[in-house]
Amino acid sequence: MEKTIRAVFFDLDGTLVRYRGVDFESSWGALGVAADLKAEWDALLAKYLDRPDSYKDWVRENAALLRGVPLSQVLPRLFPPPYAPGVPETVAELRRRGLVLGIVSSGVSLVADHVREELGLDFAVANELVVREGRFTGEAVLRVGLWDKLRVVEAEAARRGLPLAEVAFVGDHLNDVPVLEAVGWGIAYAPKDPRVAAAARRVIQHFQELPRLIPIRS
Numbered sequence: 440m441e442k443t444i445r446a447v448f449f450d451l452d453g454t455l456v457r458y459r460g461v462d463f464e465s466s467w468g469a470l471g472v473a474a475d476l477k478a479e480w481d482a483l484l485a486k487y488l489d490r491p492d493s494y495k496d497w498v499r500e501n502a503a504l505l506r507g508v509p510l511s512q513v514l515p516r517l518f519p520p521p522y523a524p525g526v527p528e529t530v531a532e533l534r535r536r537g538l539v540l541g542i543v544s545s546g547v548s549l550v551a552d553h554v555r556e557e558l559g560l561d562f563a564v565a566n567e568l569v570v571r572e573g574r575f576t577g578e579a580v581l582r583v584g585l586w587d588k589l590r591v592v593e594a595e596a597a598r599r600g601l602p603l604a605e606v607a608f609v610g611d612h613l614n615d616v617p618v619l620e621a622v623g624w625g626i627a628y629a630p631k632d633p634r635v636a637a638a639a640r641r642v643i644q645h646f647q648e649l650p651r652l653i654p655i656r657s
Contacts, residue, residue, distance in 0.1 A: 444624050444653050446601050447533055448592055450610035451544035451551050451565065454628050455558075456520045463612065463631070466517070466550035467501065470568075473516035474508045491614075494545070494585040502568050506577030510570050513549075520554055523628070525646030530558045532650045539599055543591050545583045545614065564591055589617040607653055611635060626652065 449455050452465035461468025462484060471480030480501065487497040533540055542551050542563035551565035567580040583591050596606050607624035608615070612631050619625030619638040626649065627639035636642045641652050 443605060444538070444607045445605045446539035446541070446596065446599065447607045447609065447649075447653065448541050448543050448595065448618075448622075449608075450588075450612070450615055451542050451554065451563075452546040453611040453631065454609055455523060455526055455542065455554055456550065457523050458521055466544075466546040466565075469517055470505075470513060470547055470549070471501070473513035474505055475512075476504050476508075479504050491585055495581055498566060498579045498581055502575070502579035503577045505568060505575035508575045510573050510575065517550060518553060520550060520557075523646055525649075527558060529646040529649050530560070533653070534559055536650075536653075538653070539601065541595060543583060543588055543595060543608075543618075545585045545588065548582070562595065564595065585614050586617070588614060589621055592618050592622070609649065624653065 453463055456466065457464040458466065458469035461472060468480065471477050483497060483500050487493055530540065540560045542555060542560060542565065544551050544565040546565050548563065548565040548567045551563040555563035564582055566582055569576045569578040569580065592606070592608065593603065596603055603621055604623040606622045607626060608618045608622045609626045609628050610619060611628050613634060616635060616638040619627065619635070625639040627635045627642045628646070629644055630636045630642060643649060
């Protein structure tokens, strides 16, 4: 008998949104371009790429580069978000079914919160870059470490009285693997690595494949 799924949690970068021309199709990369800091951003990525345990330092240094940049400079270059094909329609269908829908991402809350509001999701948890008086302060609030998604998924499920067995998660990258393996229904969307596909129950290449895969109580 298949598990009943009551919630679908999504990764953000490379999954719900796919920013082209930046590493990992990420909101982080898109923000660096929008702030005219691509060279500096790329140098930091190269510095920390092989040091996943130093993610907190990477976030801190990225945030520092943004100090003084006006929010008004980056917003027109980040939005509207480049949704993966089929995302708005698929999310609307899952909402009609009454599922709890949310984002757990090590990306940027500026983008995650916009997507949450625009698509009508129930929550979004991502990393905050502090803004005061319309400018980035150079500070960051780390809410989702690169390899810390499972802890956040567990906390968000528990907050809503959901066992992990009743949660589906959709992700695309290696840092999604622990979550894909732990939830009731792990779904790899356009996976960036064969290990992501191997960790999932199902692999999809288009979001419109998703609704028929989600077993719900009739």
